[in-house]
Amino acid sequence: MKIGAFAERIGLSAHTIRYYERIGLLPRCPRDGGQRRDYDASALPWIAFLTRLRRTGMPIRDMVRYAEWRAAGQGTEAERRDLLVRHRDRVRAHVVDLQACLSVLDAKIAGYGDPPPSEPQHDTDTSHRRPVRPGIARPG
């Protein structure tokens, strides 16, 4: 599988994949005839895990450390585990914070009242909505 098809499959650009290989996130991949990258499905789980680390906000330098430990093989399990545990704890705290922010957002939105039905809604059943009360002016 060439890098273009692979990129499309995993939802990254070919540029990004080469960049990841360059900085050591991805191991040097096998080449066909010595030049062009040729991927197979065995690379997918690792990349999927990497993208999860990214989406959860792990800095790339930490991902690189993890990748180095992984490449080093046995003897690095404790470090890898610690890194993941610390990351998980940060992510958990972040989720808690986001949820708190969400309730603030909900309150703010409720303070603006229901939207005017100027455009017909796709969902025409409004029976579940709370009655319209004109919003009281607030700071913000």
Place this chain on the structure above:
Amino acid sequence: MKIGAFAERIGLSAHTIRYYERIGLLPRCPRDGGQRRDYDASALPWIAFLTRLRRTGMPIRDMVRYAEWRAAGQGTEAERRDLLVRHRDRVRAHVVDLQACLSVLDAKIAGYGDPPPSEPQHDTDTSHRRPVRPGIARPG
């Protein structure tokens, strides 16, 4: 309250506060004797809300749009509400994704097994931990 004290109180740098004012996130604040910014507590709720928008990942350009609508006053409630609703929906989706990633992380960490008790733990009660099973080698 001068900008230094204010900055310390809200947890932003004076540089950042001036930057926020420059780009229109904060209204031009009253000056003492025409020059130096003089804040009072009435600015706090708005800044707190702004920092929540930031922490939840709203781009600054959207925050500026919101701030402009807020400054424009009445007649912009629908726009403000829509912006917040769209943002809230993105944040909700993000939280869902983070939670999914967290369970992957948990599984990965579990795959490394319990950490070796080389350092004495602060929590010496280990009765709640699952029994030690040597980790099975896995990719990653």
Place this chain on the structure above:
DNA sequence: GCTTAACGTCGAGCGCGCTCGAAGTCGTAG
């Protein structure tokens, strides 16, 4: 009056995570 620290404006710079373009190589379709 003098020192000093906090303030002011302005614009440049930084760290991050890509993103892109240039310029060349290769393999296959027509």
Place this chain on the structure above:
DNA sequence: CTACGACTTCGAGCGCGCTCGACGTTAAGC
């Protein structure tokens, strides 16, 4: 044989959200 498009390496550039430094002014304490 030719054209094309996907690949290669390399290094520069970008968008974001600050962050900082230079340099001048000003108010407060001694």
